[in-house]
Amino acid sequence: LHLQSPVVTTWNQPFVLRTESPVATVAGGHVMVPAARKLRRPNAETLQALAALRADEPTTRAAAAVYFAALPLAQASQLVRLAGVDEPDAVLQQLISSKQLVALSPSGQRQLLVPAALLDDYADRVAAVLSKWHDQSPLKSRFDRSKLIHEFAYLGDPLILQTVLQRMERSKRVRLSDRYVGLADRGPQLSKNEQQLFDQIVELYQSARFQPPTVKECEQQLAAKNPKVVKSLISLAASDGILIEFGDQMYLHADRERELRQIMQQRLAVTEGLTVSEIREALETSRKFAVPLCEYLDRIGFTQRLGDMRRLSHSFVDKEVEATAAAGPNPRHE
Template sequence: MKSVTIGTAGHVDHGKTALVKALTGIDTDRLKEEKERGISIELGFAYLDLPSGIRAGIVDVPGHERFIKNMLAGVGGIDLVLLVIAADEGVMPQTREHLDIIQLLGVERGVVALTKVDLVDAEWLGLVLGEVREYLAGTVLAAAPVIPVSAVTGEGLGELIAALDRAVQEVQERPAGGPVRLPIDRVFTVAGFGTVVTGTLVSGTVNEGDTLTVLPQGITGRVRSLQVHKQKARSARAGQRVAVNLAGVEREAVQRGNVLATPGAFRTSHRLDARVFLLPAARPLKNRARVRFHLGTAEVMGRAVLLDRDELAPGASAYAQLLLEEPVVADRQDRFVLRSFSPLETIGGGVVLDPAAERHKRFRPEVLDRLRTLESGSPAEKVLQQLGAAEAPREVSFLAAATGMPPEEVTRQVQELAAAGRVKVLPVENQLFVLDARFYDKLKQRIGEILNAYHREFPLREGYPKEELRSRLFPDVPARVFQTLLQALADDGLVELRGQAVALAGFGRVLPPATERLLAQLAALYREARFQPPGWKEAAARLKIPPEEAGEYLAYLLRNNTLVKIDGDLIFHAAALREAQDIVVAVLRRQGEISVAEVRDLLKTSRKFALPLLEYFDQKRVTRRVGDKRVLLKK
């Protein structure tokens, strides 16, 4: 069943609360002061069962100018407005301000109730109807039905309910999938249950037992129980008014303006990029003017930094960065309202383009181009913009969050862009990481330059260690993603992957002649020494190899299995090792066992070499020590 929330709007004492009670039987004035003064101060809540079977939540907001901030806390999550205008007074100041707010928040549908018709005659009613129609022309409610009603006599209530039912069926349902986001408008405690928060669920589905986070504090709690329209429920979905009983969260730690959300789904931020609209009746807005920022149920002080001008004229709009004094939870395309610091009046609003923006310098064409793309670019342009600004592979979920598009739509765009050669896709397990094709080409050039310089400095090394290269280029990119990127470079023929190193394709196949000669001389020196090899420092000194270069030669010969290090600094030629093993095995097959002394004499060497050789054969599972002897290991 569709979930819809209706919000009232209108001037103080125009009969909003009385009308809601007449429609629903619920008195939304719950405070003693409200009863005494006869006006709504705080938000009130009710529900209405419509003929179609839809149960609509109703948020009854205060109309007095002093309580506009309370009104704003209630209308942020509504789908449909019930604009209330008293027939005996007509359009009044808060009528205008409330409708301005409704338009700024992007509420596109509504019904107008012309209340208190029992207090006026037919002629006066006709005049007021004309005035209302004239006022509504050019607004989002220009085509809205205007229903004369009386909460006292019941006149017009049936027609009003029918009009609301028709309007509700035209409302697009909010997404029940995705992360939970509940702007909190009330916090209280219930004896024996603990902390309860209420609000209109903007997105997602809440279930009993879910773990949710209160932002911006970052407090985590468990959903102990739920109520929807004062009835116990196992789950609540987007569009519904919901009360959430939270376990593990103290009442004092939560307040109106906080957001209950899926852990990790939203970031808090002090800085937002936005398109800001100034109402025609407002005064010009100067750069860095102090404003009251209203988003969802939150009210935060901040400054509006105009990015392309020094002053915003009434009725105009501009790109701006909002610098807020407290962190807020926002998402792309969120609507907000701006009120002046003093006097307290609604001056405009806007749309969030980047909910966690970096600080910008003003009048920068690249900044303005980026905001234009965020605001009105095609899905492909938005993906390319994010990739163009990135200097590392980006995963589809990152791009979805950055562009405000569903992950499946981002995946489709990425696949189309890859087919057109505009992006490079790196499949990593069940994820897709993406680079702009231009960045990928620059990356190939840069890696080529890095490896070429490395090979010149270290011609005998196998290649640049992969992990060092990752730390140099993309320290924040997981190793598995970097490995996939290297494989893509290898498939393109730029590099070769050699174990834990990466080299330019073809590197090392041909060494400089002088280097080849020295390597051959070192190999010959150890081959000729057979079973009494020199220490490495001695060998390098014989061939006049500088100490700072000797290690490179040794690493090369060991890596290519020309030489083998068997114990500490003891190095043998690989052919000499095979020869020694063949001699020892042949004797063991004849006589069954052999001692260190016998090996020493057989190989015409010393115990210094004979014992390490036998221990090496033990390690290689050729022989096995039994007492002071070795025997052939049976396989």
Template sequence: LPDEPDRPARLPVDRAFHLKGLGVVVTGTLASGTVRPGDTLELLPRGERVRVRSIQVHGQPRERADAGERTSLQLTGVALEDLARGMQLGLPEAFEVTTSLLARFTLLPDAPAPVRGFIPVRLHLYASEVLGRMRPLNPDGLAPGETGPVEIRLQAPVSGLRGDRFILRRPSPPATLGGGEVLDPRWRRHRGTILQQALTSLQKDLPAALPFWVQEAGERGVEAAELARRLGVPPAEVAKRLAALARTQKLIEVPEEHGRPRRWVNPAAVQRVTERARRVLKEHFQKDRLAESISKAEAVRRILRGRGAELADVYLGWLTAQKVLVVQGDQVTLPGRSAQLTSEESKLSAAVLELYEKAKLAPPSPGEAAQTLGAKPQILDGVIRHLVARGQMVKLPSGLLLAASALSGLRQDLLATAWDRFSVADFKDRFGLTRKWAIPLLEHLDSTGATRRVGDDRMVVRPGL
């Protein structure tokens, strides 16, 4: 990882005071990066932005402070009462704020007893002191003098990075328990095999930790900037390491597109999506044997979970390349799928189409059609959806159904009129329609470009005009 001077600026605050003639001043030892007058910094964990007016290093005015130097910053944009010892100033959006840490911890040899389960602690990290609870993650706990992974849950947020050193003290009676190193500043509780995998990966070097964090992000993947905030390094450095892992096929890279930054996804997440897609489509077409497709929106909702839908087009592209599915406009289907009617359903299909074509602009409801044809409603519903998918019938947005030929006839009748502009009342009277049918039909004609709405009226769109 980069040396401290090449990392984002980070100043743990150990004092804050008001100096006559200067205003608000904070002091601390610059942990990383550099600071110059005019820089904008983020006050952590509050998240507020402040500006540096002037700098002193070891009491002398400077135009720049470097990592490791004792530094005083004159600030604007923050009141003294909003500052406290233990806060940090850092490059905006470069650091993590957390209440849950995974750490490697050494219990002092003279500790009074082994630690098992949660115990109350006071965390000392740089100048911050926060109460919380700690528990060892090894099944046998932690004996005096032993080192092992622990989980720390805090009552208030702190800014922490992987690699930060800390001390834990017992609040009452006060006693130092030991010290350690942060392994994950955004620790999420895990169980079983995932917990063991997390502990194995995160206790190793960064090349092992990065793939686990990407795996933990799930189907949405992760951006370099997200992991950079756990490490306190520039996002470009993390992106370089993630790209190297992608070249060895340990990760899959999602290129930058339409303003979305590059992301990396764990191959296991892609495999889960692939298996789920096969299962979802199989169940859908088994349940609805006559369906030609499933809507793209519904497929995405059922195949991709949570924020994985942010990469919907990417996943659909991968699934198409694997011949798991085919995207047709706003529909998704199986490669080579063609719904086949039984002989009985074919006869019913012909009868339904004949019934609706004869009815023209006064078609029956599906219930009335089922009664007229003596068909079972469930079977009739499947046949109607099959006819709609084939374009032989049309389902209006209101849910009303009619034959496609009836709409074609309506379009021709409109063109045969001398109308350039007409009202809803004119339309109802001309074609003998109720408002229940007139409004959905006009909306359909508008959407297909046969008419154009002008205020409360419509204009007839004629070919060539």
């Protein structure tokens, strides 16, 4: 039943529908679900839960009400309105024990109670979004989690999406790391050995900081039997956004690229400009890497070159660096 404006109702509350002109009774009944999530197609489980809303046993009614809930619960007393229970605290604990409700504890806030059915619904939405991204970028195996967080900002507390992703990972629906997420059955599929080699490559670039190895050096350091595999895995890491190409066949780990911009923003904010030599010292690297790194920053519009000096570009607003600086160190890639 869709209304023109919201009304306050409770479980089992009688209602009557009448036309305004001429005044006539159209229908009537009892409210079973005061605020329901959208159901695409009723299945056997949905019909069973609907019947359970009329059950005499309060826990059965509450479980059904939780199944249909459109929003997370903030407190046990909401079960009084949703299911007409007299002892909501006891019923709530039973629902949590049976895993029909998932209790989340946001930092500094009261407990958030999310129906498991609602988390499953969110998981389907996440899978649909990721599937669309995979269709658009078939060579990518995963995507930046920050992009997904922005897409699902309407869920409210970020802990809800985090819980959804963790549940999806446990059921092997997604590949998940600190910064990336992708559907487990989409994108290039790596063998166990290839995945191990991929992780070693990522770790090598992470630890190298601002003196990253060349593709050939990667092949030599990892003693790969098939050098072409190393090159293709580096390309895969770049397409996934884990590695950033800053020069011809020169890659930087994405965490280090953000660190690069953060260091440069901090240094250039208190001076009129820096030379390549000064930038080299700030990054603790050699001229071999400092020059292409400076050229990369010029190319993305982060810095401007004025003679032998680099200064911050006034047209470039690096919100990611500002957010990173406020949040503290970046988590390491798993």
